Amino acid sequence: MEIKKLKFLEGAAEAEGLTVIIDVFRAYTTAAYLFANQAENIFIVSKIKTAKQLKKKLKNSVLIGERRGIKISEFDFNNSPYFISCHNFADRNIILSTSAGTKGIIAAQNAAEIITGSFVNITAVADYIKSKDPQLVSLVAMGNNGVTEAAEDNLYIDQLTRILENKKTFSKAEIKKRLRSPAGDRFFVEETQSEMPAEDFEYCLKINKFNFVIKAEKVDSDIYQLKRKEGD
Numbered sequence: 409m410e411i412k413k414l415k416f417l418e419g420a421a422e423a424e425g426l427t428v429i430i431d432v433f434r435a436y437t438t439a440a441y442l443f444a445n446q447a448e449n450i451f452i453v454s455k456i457k458t459a460k461q462l463k464k465k466l467k468n469s470v471l472i473g474e475r476r477g478i479k480i481s482e483f484d485f486n487n488s489p490y491f492i493s494c495h496n497f498a499d500r501n502i503i504l505s506t507s508a509g510t511k512g513i514i515a516a517q518n519a520a521e522i523i524t525g526s527f528v529n530i531t532a533v534a535d536y537i538k539s540k541d542p543q544l545v546s547l548v549a550m551g552n553n554g555v556t557e558a559a560e561d562n563l564y565i566d567q568l569t570r571i572l573e574n575k576k577t578f579s580k581a582e583i584k585k586r587l588r589s590p591a592g593d594r595f596f597v598e599e600t601q602s603e604m605p606a607e608d609f610e611y612c613l614k615i616n617k618f619n620f621v622i623k624a625e626k627v628d629s630d631i632y633q634l635k636r637k638e639g640d
């Protein structure tokens with residue numbers, strides 16, 4: 409199995425084969441908590457305009473998203489796993505638009521298959537890849553805003569590669585320690601607790617809390633639907 413390691417939006421556009429779009433802080437952690445809290449459908453879009461248009465078409469829809477970490481005005485929730493985990497989304501159609509993660513899936517137009525990456529289901533993702541045993545896997549670290557390095561996405565690639573290659577992995581404690589600062593500093597700013605609460609750091613690093621994989625399926629060029637696939 410060849411493992412191609414890519415970065416940012418330009419890397420997503422180069423992804424081929426079975427592709428993992430990685431966004432630990434916070435989009436693909438949030439998506440996992442949404443499914444865990446009974447969300448019926450999750451649609452992801454890159455543009456705010458598309459999100460608002462889709463809301464008009466879907467019943468019981470909820471708009472979730474941020475730009476540079478701050479909730480988009482007129483949206484219902486920020487992209488926060490902690491705030492999301494406090495609500496039940498049964499029968500709701502979720503529309504999610506974020507700075508990096510959701511844009512990455514939309515950019516990965518050459519991927520044969522897309523799944524999402526975050527620490528809350530890293531073992532399920534590794535098992536899924538091993539079970540498919542593809543010739544080529546693309547791992548895309550989306551970074552901050554899809555354009556600059558994010559330690560958490562890079563560490564995820566490192567850990568996932570180690571699992572796939574049966575090498576020694578980092579412990580949960582080591583992962584938390586490495587990511588607390590500077591990467592995690594954004595969650596400990598007093599003035600922005602209503603947007604990026606301290607709990608998000610913990611929730612993003614509840615490693616292997618979930619045993620499902622999240623697949624992204626194309627609806628049209630700017631809309632993908634996320635689907636939950638249970639692990640074995």
Ligand SMILES: O=C(O)[C@H](CS(=O)(=O)O)OP(=O)(O)O
Pocket residue numbers: 431433434435436474475476477487506507508509510551552553554
């Ligand atoms: O919601 C977030 O914290 C991030 C903001 S940024 O890209 O790290 O600036 O969005 P996401 O798309 O989840 O990375």
